[in-house]
Amino acid sequence: MATVTIIGSGMMGSALAFPARENGHEVRLVGTHLDREIIDACRQTNRHPKLAPVFPAGVRFYQIEEIDGALDGADLVIGGVSSFGVDWFGDFALPRVADGTPVLTVTKGLMDTPDGALLPYPVLWQRKLDQLGKRLPLCAVGGPCTSYELAAHDQTEVAFCGRDAAALLRAKRLMETDYYHISLSKDVTGIESAVALKNGYALGIALTIGLNQARFGDDTLHYNSQAGVFGQALREMKKLLALQGADTPDNLAVGIGDLYVTVYGGRTRLAGILLGRGLSIGETKRELQGVTLESLVVAGRVARALRVRAEKGEIDLNDFPLLMHVDGILTGHKPAQLPWEAFTFENL
């Protein structure tokens, strides 16, 4: 039996308590300063307020000021914060983890730099660790996994990535179950980019749902349109992965699987539908107030990086008509209608 400490009791961090605890480990779920009510509720009901199943018996819950006790003796630390908690996790949480402890983070996203690079969060955290002279094997989870379906024990395929093969193998051994299947990759940029790049594309596919609802006046789903955008998304994601030096079949498969689940499972879908129906980005955000739309933030960063690289002459924005269109909608410069002709090709 090992000890697994999860920092951040959002839905995904909490869902990972299921495979960890079912594998017989001691599981300690620590809320951030934003999670105080969640931890209170978990203590009272043994259930996360937004997840249907109760936790397996024996999961222990900690408020943020109890974090040091929760980290004491941990064999694996899971970081379960959102994109908005990336700095907090690096500044507050990681320094408290004992040297040498494998850390596995679920936060999906990329940070753009002024020169148009797109950096995965583990790269940013590694820089902070290097400054502190602290050695923690950083691993991250990518791939198609919604938290509520993981908690429901749905068959799920994910990929753990990290630079330290031994840490990856250890994390896999602690976490894998007969429903949580884990691939391993040392290509951190590849896996992390694949699952972050999907954000703008998931919105693009969801747009078609809203566009068709507005046009046909019903809730019928129209798959030709979704599939047309899905194919274009694949073409653009493959080019973006190549820009990241990471265009491999495995990375693409993880990213495309993640795109597939995001079209259905996520909040991005709802934003896309509202925009497709004709709401402005401001109206959409008001309609979804209180909902974390970190995927839109990440999509905007990718578009911003591409614009920088286009200005430097390194890429042609015409190779990314779908992403740039989505960015135009998000920044309020374009209507939702999609540039369908730009998605065609001629190989003659």
Next chain:
Amino acid sequence: MATVTIIGSGMMGSALAFPARENGHEVRLVGTHLDREIIDACRQTNRHPKLAPVFPAGVRFYQIEEIDGALDGADLVIGGVSSFGVDWFGDFALPRVADGTPVLTVTKGLMDTPDGALLPYPVLWQRKLDQLGKRLPLCAVGGPCTSYELAAHDQTEVAFCGRDAAALLRAKRLMETDYYHISLSKDVTGIESAVALKNGYALGIALTIGLNQARFGDDTLHYNSQAGVFGQALREMKKLLALQGADTPDNLAVGIGDLYVTVYGGRTRLAGILLGRGLSIGETKRELQGVTLESLVVAGRVARALRVRAEKGEIDLNDFPLLMHVDGILTGHKPAQLPWEAFTFENL
């Protein structure tokens, strides 16, 4: 104004009458000997019995014995038969088309050979034409397009492929509309393989729906499982395209878009759900009696070709665990449960 003659009044052939007629062309829809009642109904109601919208005014309908008149002066001939009509189309219909007339076929599929090759239908038809000394520029349609959504004027992206660039450009000019968007490619094997290879994979994804329905006892959709299989499908389809000498981003995008729409729009989905619920292949076929399951036939051909090539030592069947599992279900040798661990990878 040009004349477009469509041979085969199934749903897809009939749906193509919409863009053709709306572009102002004379459109002649010819039923095969199996379509007699459809043509009767079209003449009475100006509507295909299985499509919701009425045809644009002016489409003309022909019974099979009137085919020569329907072909007279045609500028484009569209072949709308199913996989089961491939021989008939090559033996009966193509010889009646005037030399030099572009032919565009919608039939998706591959034929396997005793030495494990997989040939697109246009290659088979070309052989017959060569034997007859007949010159017809053969083009084919691939990509994500359900007939009923095309008839409903949904935004649709397809790819026309063929060896004759002039014929492709002409077919595109005649057929493209503000909702029917057409890419062009001279890579016939690439496009036709991409859209045929998807069949077994669409069934594999649909299996998870049935498996989850059986397990959870409800109609809830579970996307983690679907997405996990979708990612594995991409990895295997990419390898199969490489075997066909056709692993390009455009081919993969067309095939993956087609996979996406097939998971939702088609009869393959229903077969996969029933198999996933635990019905045998025999029970599934009985349940779906009268429904054309050509996709299962094509999936079986692909698996058969792979087995031949594996026996010759050219490939490793372990690289295709999803397709071989689906084939095992179709041939009655395996239960529906998926080999999830076989879908993981280790890049360490």
